[in-house]
Amino acid sequence: MPRIAYVNGKYVRHGDAFVHVEDRGYQFADGVYEVIAVHGGVLVDEQGHLDRLGRSLAELAIAWPMPPKALKVVIGEMVRRNAIRDGFLYLQITRGVAPREHAFPTHAKSSCVMTARRTRPLDINEISRGVAVITIPDIRWKRCDIKAISLLPNCLGKQRAREAGAYEAWLVEAGGLITEGTSTNAWIVTAGGELVTRDTGAAILNGITRQAVMKLAGEEGIALVERPFGVDEAKAASEAFITSTTAFIRPVIRIDGVAIGGGGIGPICGRLIACYADYLFGQRAGP
Ligand code: PDD
Numbered sequence: 001m002p003r004i005a006y007v008n009g010k011y012v013r014h015g016d017a018f019v020h021v022e023d024r025g026y027q028f029a030d031g032v033y034e035v036i037a038v039h040g041g042v043l044v045d046e047q048g049h050l051d052r053l054g055r056s057l058a059e060l061a062i063a064w065p066m067p068p069k070a071l072k073v074v075i076g077e078m079v080r081r082n083a084i085r086d087g088f089l090y091l092q093i094t095r096g097v098a099p100r101e102h103a104f105p106t107h108a109k110s111s112c113v114m115t116a117r118r119t120r121p122l123d124i125n126e127i128s129r130g131v132a133v134i135t136i137p138d139i140r141w142k143r144c145d146i147k148a149i150s151l152l153p154n155c156l157g158k159q160r161a162r163e164a165g166a167y168e169a170w171l172v173e174a175g176g177l178i179t180e181g182t183s184t185n186a187w188i189v190t191a192g193g194e195l196v197t198r199d200t201g202a203a204i205l206n207g208i209t210r211q212a213v214m215k216l217a218g219e220e221g222i223a224l225v226e227r228p229f230g231v232d233e234a235k236a237a238s239e240a241f242i243t244s245t246t247a248f249i250r251p252v253i254r255i256d257g258v259a260i261g262g263g264g265i266g267p268i269c270g271r272l273i274a275c276y277a278d279y280l281f282g283q284r285a286g287p
Contacts, residue, residue: 005017006112006114022097031093032057033093040086043075048208048211052208071091082117083118092113127249168181168182184247187241195222216279234260249272
């Protein structure tokens with residue numbers, strides 16, 4: 001069965017999926033995106049992703065390419081046509097095709113592309129093994145709350161992590177506070193058992209997985225504080241972990257080579273992974 005992509009109104013073979021060279025996404029990174037997980041055939045937190053997409057579009061004054069309801073139909077169709085049981089749906093909207101001028105074009109129509117790919121089903125043992133992170137300066141722009149496609153600093157950071165043998169790079173702003181990872185949110189558990197993640201604002205993306213984990217922590221009676229934390233506090237933490245659509249929840253067992261907690265998965269992270277797995281397995285297809 002061929003892999004299918006969606007490009008501006010058409011379902012095409014993945015290998016034939018092209019956009020125009022003067023698409024503003026290509027020329028200026030003038031666009032936004034979402035990555036939605038598919039678990040057991042169900043789109044995980046689809047509405048949350050669409051709500052965040054609406055916010056990103058509004059912040060950049062990019063028009064919806066079609067009403068959100070129609071977009072949902074295309075998303076569902078992409079999952080169906082690619083026969084995704086477990087995998088990810090990538091969706092990107094740009095300001096459209098126009099002669100290369102920095103200011104917004106007056107008549108461009110927003111471009112919309114989607115790709116989907118299958119993955120192996122979520123393996124709790126695999127994600128529970130834990131990952132290493134490094135810390136690097138946060139050199140991104142000042143609107144990281146918008147899920148924009150301009151990800152060059154994130155790509156450079158992830159590459160530095162890979163070259164250091166780490167899974168992720170945590171980004172550190174002037175003053176030593178951690179904002180988030182290059183494609184994940186950052187969490188620690190203090191020695192006092194308090195769960196901490198950076199408060200939302202322009203410095204981080206309000207992750208959909210972050211929001212789900214916050215809710216689960218509340219249901220579990222785990223004390224949670226949204227506040228900034230620094231590199232030293234993170235290295236002294238009893239647990240640390242990351243969250244994202246693609247990474248799910250993964251324990252951080254080393255920060256810049258310093259072992260966290262006992263150098264293995266901690267009890268709170270373990271509990272949250274179990275709860276999140278229950279949440280995913282319990283999700284039902286919407287009406
Ligand atoms: N990244 N922070 C950043 C900078 C991100 O790019 C992401 C997601 C997150 C986590 O958000 P969520 O839980 O909604 O996935 C936090 C996606 C997966 C990506 O760029 O591939």
